[in-house]
Amino acid sequence: MKAEEKILNALEMIIRDEFGADAPASLLSVQKTRKEFEGDFTLVVFPLVKMARRSPEQAAEMLGKALLEKVPEISDFNVIKGFLNLSLKPEYWLDFLKEEMNNTSYGIAPQGDDAPVVVEYSSPNTNKPLHLGHIRNNLLGYSVASILEASGKKVHKVNLVNDRGIHICKSMLAWMKFGGEETPESSMKKGDKLVGDYYVRFEAELRKQVKGLMETEGISEEEARKEAPLIQEAQSLLRKWEQREPRTMAVWELMNGWVYEGFDATYHRLGVDFDKIYYESETYLLGKDLVKEGLEKGVFHKREDGSVWVDLTAEGLDEKLLLRSDATSVYITQDLGTAQLRYDDFKPGKMIYVVGNEQNYHFDVLQKVLAKLEKPYADALYHLSYGMVELPEGKMKSREGTVVDADDLMDEMVETARRTTEELGKVQDFNEEEKANLFHIIGLGALKYFILKVDPKKNMLFNPAESIDFNGNTGPFIQYTYARIRSILRTAGQEQVAAIRVSMAAEKLNPRERNLLRSLYEFPSVLGEAAEQLSPSEIANYTYELCKEFNQFYHEHSVLNEPDREISYFRIKLSQLTAQTIKNAMALLGIEVPERM
RNA sequence: GGUUCCGUAGCUCAGCUGGAUAGAGCAACAGCCUUCUAAGCUGUGGGUCGCAGGUUCGAAUCCUGCCGGAAUCGCCA
Numbered sequence: 005m006k007a008e009e010k011i012l013n014a015l016e017m018i019i020r021d022e023f024g025a026d027a028p029a030s031l032l033s034v035q036k037t038r039k040e041f042e043g044d045f046t047l048v049v050f051p052l053v054k055m056a057r058r059s060p061e062q063a064a065e066m067l068g069k070a071l072l073e074k075v076p077e078i079s080d081f082n083v084i085k086g087f088l089n090l091s092l093k094p095e096y097w098l099d100f101l102k103e104e105m106n107n108t109s110y111g112i113a114p115q116g117d118d119a120p121v122v123v124e125y126s127s128p129n130t131n132k133p134l135h136l137g138h139i140r141n142n143l144l145g146y147s148v149a150s151i152l153e154a155s156g157k158k159v160h161k162v163n164l165v166n167d168r169g170i171h172i173c174k175s176m177l178a179w180m181k182f183g184g185e186e187t188p189e190s191s192m193k194k195g196d197k198l199v200g201d202y203y204v205r206f207e208a209e210l211r212k213q214v215k216g217l218m219e220t221e222g223i224s225e226e227e228a229r230k231e232a233p234l235i236q237e238a239q240s241l242l243r244k245w246e247q248r249e250p251r252t253m254a255v256w257e258l259m260n261g262w263v264y265e266g267f268d269a270t271y272h273r274l275g276v277d278f279d280k281i282y283y284e285s286e287t288y289l290l291g292k293d294l295v296k297e298g299l300e301k302g303v304f305h306k307r308e309d310g311s312v313w314v315d316l317t318a319e320g321l322d323e324k325l326l327l328r329s330d331a332t333s334v335y336i337t338q339d340l341g342t343a344q345l346r347y348d349d350f351k352p353g354k355m356i357y358v359v360g361n362e363q364n365y366h367f368d369v370l371q372k373v374l375a376k377l378e379k380p381y382a383d384a385l386y387h388l389s390y391g392m393v394e395l396p397e398g399k400m401k402s403r404e405g406t407v408v409d410a411d412d413l414m415d416e417m418v419e420t421a422r423r424t425t426e427e428l429g430k431v432q433d434f435n436e437e438e439k440a441n442l443f444h445i446i447g448l449g450a451l452k453y454f455i456l457k458v459d460p461k462k463n464m465l466f467n468p469a470e471s472i473d474f475n476g477n478t479g480p481f482i483q484y485t486y487a488r489i490r491s492i493l494r495t496a497g498q499e500q501v502a503a504i505r506v507s508m509a510a511e512k513l514n515p516r517e518r519n520l521l522r523s524l525y526e527f528p529s530v531l532g533e534a535a536e537q538l539s540p541s542e543i544a545n546y547t548y549e550l551c552k553e554f555n556q557f558y559h560e561h562s563v564l565n566e567p568d569r570e571i572s573y574f575r576i577k578l579s580q581l582t583a584q585t586i587k588n589a590m591a592l593l594g595i596e597v598p599e600r601m
Numbered sequence: 602g603g604u605u606c607c608g609u610a611g612c613u614c615a616g617c618u619g620g621a622u623a624g625a626g627c628a629a630c631a632g633c634c635u636u637c638u639a640a641g642c643u644g645u646g647g648g649u650c651g652c653a654g655g656u657u658c659g660a661a662u663c664c665u666g667c668c669g670g671a672a673u674c675g676c677c678a
Contacts, residue, residue: 030618038621048620050658060658086658087621129678169678284678311676320604321674328676335678364605365673391607392671399671428640446640458614462607463671470612474640476626477614484640492637545615548625559633559642579637601640 007077007092008034008045014074015047018067023055031055036522042082043089044522050086060086094510097521098574102506104524105577111527111588113156119353120158122346123149126276127359129166130263131175131203133196134270135400136393136408136466137360140455143594144390145358146276147456147540150592155535160350163278164342167260168285173241175199176255177234178206188262194269194411195262204402210234270410275448275594280349282342288333290341294377295327303376319372321365326373339370347381354384356538361389361461388538391463393455408468417447417472424474430601442598446480449595453479456593457544477548479595482586485551486597489583492563494599496576508574516557517578523553527585531592540593547589554582 011034019027031051037043049056049064056063061083068081068088079093104110125145128134134142145161153159179186179202188195210232217228229235244252271277295312298304304314304326312327326337346355357367367387374382392399400407421443425431431439454472458464474480493501513521527546534542563579566572587597 033620035620041621046621050620053658085621166678171678309676322603325676330676332676334676360672361606362672363678366678368605389606394671424640428638430638430640454613462614465613467613470627473613473627476640478626478640480640481626484638488638488641495637541615545625548615552625555641556643558637562637564637600638 007075007096010075010077011045011047011071011090014071015067018070018074019052019055022066022070023052023057025055027052027055036526037089039519041084041087041089042091043080044092045090047088047090048086049088053086064088094513094518097513097518097525098506098508098510100525101521101574101578101581105506105581106502107581108584109588110524110581110584111531112154113528113531115153115158116156118157120160120350121149121152121354121356122160122162122350122352123152123356123358124162124164124346125149125358126163126271126278127166128163128267129171130196130199130260131171132200132402133194133266134410136410136413137400139274139410139413139451140390140393140464141358141360142271142274142276143452143455144388144460144540146594147543147592148356148358148388148538150594151531151534151538151540151543154588154592155531157535160280160352161278162280162282162346164282164284164287166284168245168256168288170238170242171203172256172260173238173245174206175203176252176259177238177241178202178209179259180255182209188265194266195264196266196270197411199259199263199266206234206238273414273444273448274410275596282345284338287342287345288338290345291333291337291339292327292331292341294340294344295337298326298373298377301377314373314376316369316372321369321372324369324373336366336370336373339366340373343370343374343381343385344379347379347384352381352384354386355381356386356388358388358390361391363387364389386538388460390460394463394465396465396467396469408466413451414448417451418443419447420471420474421447421450421480424480425601442601445596445598446474446483446601449479449483449590449597450474451479452593452595453482453544456540457548459541460539480601482547482551482590483595483597484601485554486583486586486590487599487601488558489554489579489586490599492579493576493583495564501576501580504573504577506574506577508570512568512571512574514561516553516560517575520550520553520557520578520582523550524581524585527589531589534592543589543592547586550582550585550589554579 012032015032016027019025033048033051034045037046047067049060049067053060053063064083064086068083068090071090072078072081077092077096078090080091082089123145126138126142128138149159149161182205183202186198188198191198213232213234214225214228217223217232218225241252245256295304298314299306299312304312306312309329310331311325311329313323314326315323317323324336325334328334343355346352359367364387371382371385374385395406395408397406425443425446431442434442450472455464457477530542530546534540561575563575564572566575590597
């Protein structure tokens, strides 16, 4: 049993005996002691003073004495105002190290038998390459899935690819009209970039037509946008696609194939993957059955023109269209269908959608509609809503060319890693392959940490001019701490380290070591909290604190040059567990750690 | 206008299920490499936690109102 639990159990007994009443758990707040005070755990006594019928100081003093008697792990206590600070015996911390020091999966929970969790993320459109916004989405989704898995959940990562629709037809049309026979091979372009270029080309040509129409016909821009021949052609192409017209299908398949090749390269480099990929071209007709079901249940209604609506005004929302008057699907129709599909596929206890906060309203509606249909998975649906990535001049706009391309950004990060590393002159003996691998690890580590350390729901700012730092609270700082420890362990020798038994006398434990052990001890509960909150940033911040703690220890004490062999052995194992914890924590963010840097 | 989210140091962010004197990094300044990697460590300066009320022994944290910013409110996705 962990020390906190013992303390809590003992507290309940003491309060019952001394105060003659049961204290509700909400009043018993045991937290870790703040750095500036002496102690390991702190009980806040204020909530108990009424029940104790004495001053906070007196109550704390009394509880401290009783706890010292009842809990053998406690060695001492002190009272400051209404705070009871409890110190554990150094043996407790040493025993913790002995218990976990060779555990390579420290902190990682074994898989339990809860219903699985489905995490949907990425969900790109196949008409444009991925950009910085997608990077945040992908990193969040991958990390949240990893965190849930590490906390004992069975997780399915899924991607719902938007591979059809008018926007796809726009790139297709532009390629057919202006593309000649250009292919990724002939143009030496990545497939997703090539298709994206045609999407941009379409918009440019359309603007020309619109401008012309406004001048010659004297109509408004809005009207011109509807009447422009290019738009009409695109719409007719969409109809052909829906009729499975062979030539259209061939172009669609060809161009989507190019895009997938490009996406796969980007995903691979980002280090994200999926267990299942859904395609909208296969799911966009789903959901009509659910609409029918809702009509039969009387929770939806049909208007005179045949369109189907749901009234959510009682839930604080509006009336919402579920099916067009021509009986075709809208966005939410297929989301109803894919929710059902996902439920049938995995029987999940939770379905997480990693989607930007611009769709908050949509997911609100989706959940409430499923609730009206009394679907068992309505409550399981969870929209992990994240904020936009903004540039100093505001939102990214593809029209203004301010979009930060995912591949370009990774290139830049890796290049910065190369330059920095070579300036520091650390890897002269690396061969080209080792160097490339290291620069990838550091560059991507910097990028991932930069994005994941921010609370998901907040908008975040990315300044391309300042690039991403490699000093301070950053990915490379953490990787560096890891590499330093690995260097010590290499010098000590792998087999020697593995064989070490810790037999140091508890009195020899110094404050730095004790702080480090306390930080390590926290990891499992931090992971639990991150899983609860679906928040990679908690892992990031924890790991940063842990590394700072280690660096302070490292600065003040020598591991290998310590003359007292027992102390040296202890420090080697302490370093080993620190390295392992850093590695395990960073893996939850999808960040690799290098042996040397 | 309605709804939702955000507002903490010059900048980027922690802290938010109420707890001690509000923390980091960057930037600025001053130190520390004959000792396991200086991508490190130590120190200095920098704050009406948007504003005003309320609840409480205690509020950056909870509630209300206001101010500022973002998103959204399509037979688009």
